[in-house]
Amino acid sequence: MLKGKAAVVTGATSGIGLGIARALAAEGANVMINGFGEAEAIEKERAGLESAFGIRALYSDADMTRPPEITAMVAEAEKAFGAVDILVNNAGIQFVSPVEDFPPEKWDAIVAINLSSAFHAVRAAVPGMKARKWGRIINTGSAHALVASPFKSAYVAAKHGIAGLTKTVALETAAHGITVNAICPGYVWTPLVEKQIPATMQARGLTREQVINDVMLAGQATKQFVTVDEIGALAVFLAGDMARSITGALITIDGGWTAA
Numbered sequence: 545m546l547k548g549k550a551a552v553v554t555g556a557t558s559g560i561g562l563g564i565a566r567a568l569a570a571e572g573a574n575v576m577i578n579g580f581g582e583a584e585a586i587e588k589e590r591a592g593l594e595s596a597f598g599i600r601a602l603y604s605d606a607d608m609t610r611p612p613e614i615t616a617m618v619a620e621a622e623k624a625f626g627a628v629d630i631l632v633n634n635a636g637i638q639f640v641s642p643v644e645d646f647p648p649e650k651w652d653a654i655v656a657i658n659l660s661s662a663f664h665a666v667r668a669a670v671p672g673m674k675a676r677k678w679g680r681i682i683n684t685g686s687a688h689a690l691v692a693s694p695f696k697s698a699y700v701a702a703k704h705g706i707a708g709l710t711k712t713v714a715l716e717t718a719a720h721g722i723t724v725n726a727i728c729p730g731y732v733w734t735p736l737v738e739k740q741i742p743a744t745m746q747a748r749g750l751t752r753e754q755v756i757n758d759v760m761l762a763g764q765a766t767k768q769f770v771t772v773d774e775i776g777a778l779a780v781f782l783a784g785d786m787a788r789s790i791t792g793a794l795i796t797i798d799g800g801w802t803a804a
């Protein structure tokens with residue numbers, strides 16, 4: 545379905561970004577993955593994408609806090625693949641603290657990685673998309689692009705910012721064959737989440753089931769985690785031609801969290 549297309553996925557060395565990169569590659573897209581991690585593991589993943597799906601996969605170590613590296617990442621992908629047709633702005637971090645204790649450097653890092661990096665990547669990728677009259681920009685938002693939770697001021701502010709960026713760029717590019725949307729997940733089952741369970745069990749004196757149902761899934765009506773495969777499938781749909789009329793949308797995939 546995406547044969548001949550080229551994608552850049554930020555924050556694709558783990559979790560949701562990796563799931564999206566794999567899903568796009570499975571549909572035939574060449575992909576540039578980006579993110580931090582152990583060099584050997586990243587190379588294994590990159591080579592694995594090529595051998596599993598018969599596509600070209602590249603890796604960029606661009607730091608999403610550094611605008612020149614973001615611009616260079618997009619330029620490198622355009623040079624190598626001939627285009628960036630699909631841009632997935634997914635890299636993100638979290639920090640939890642009451643606002644009066646929130647370290648300013650954590651605020652700056654979250655706004656840089658979770659919000660400003662998307663602006664810089666969009667700015668670099670849109671001219672090529674306009675020239676080719678086709679583009680897909682998919683931002684990883686969050687349920688927190690729509691609703692707040694206490695102690696996550698920077699994260700919620702950045703994700704609400706992603707919602708605004710998504711809608712604005714969608715309006716600016718709609719006449720050029722480009723769509724811009726945000727996937728807004730609830731709690732997603734990632735290795736990162738799984739690793740938190742034992743620590744939370746210990747800290748709160750709860751069973752594994754209590755941590756999952758009463759802490760992690762308290763807001764999710766399905767009482768189930770979203771999976772990275774579900775998010776990958778949504779990204780593939782948004783990248784396809786049948787989604788050409790979907791733009792400026794904040795698409796929740798949150799088990800009913802924000803319906804309440």
Ligand code: NAD
Nearest residue numbers: 555556557558559560579580607608634635636686731732
């Ligand atoms: P994760 O920690 O598994 O992955 C984050 C990725 O971002 C990694 O590849 C990491 O290397 C990369 N990254 C971090 N800082 C970076 C930087 N400075 N430059 C480049 N890459 C950097 O997390 P995840 O759960 O897969 O989250 C991915 C996105 O999904 C984030 O935007 C997050 O806010 C969003 N999200 C996650 C959930 C969830 O429950 N896991 C829910 C809603 C939204």
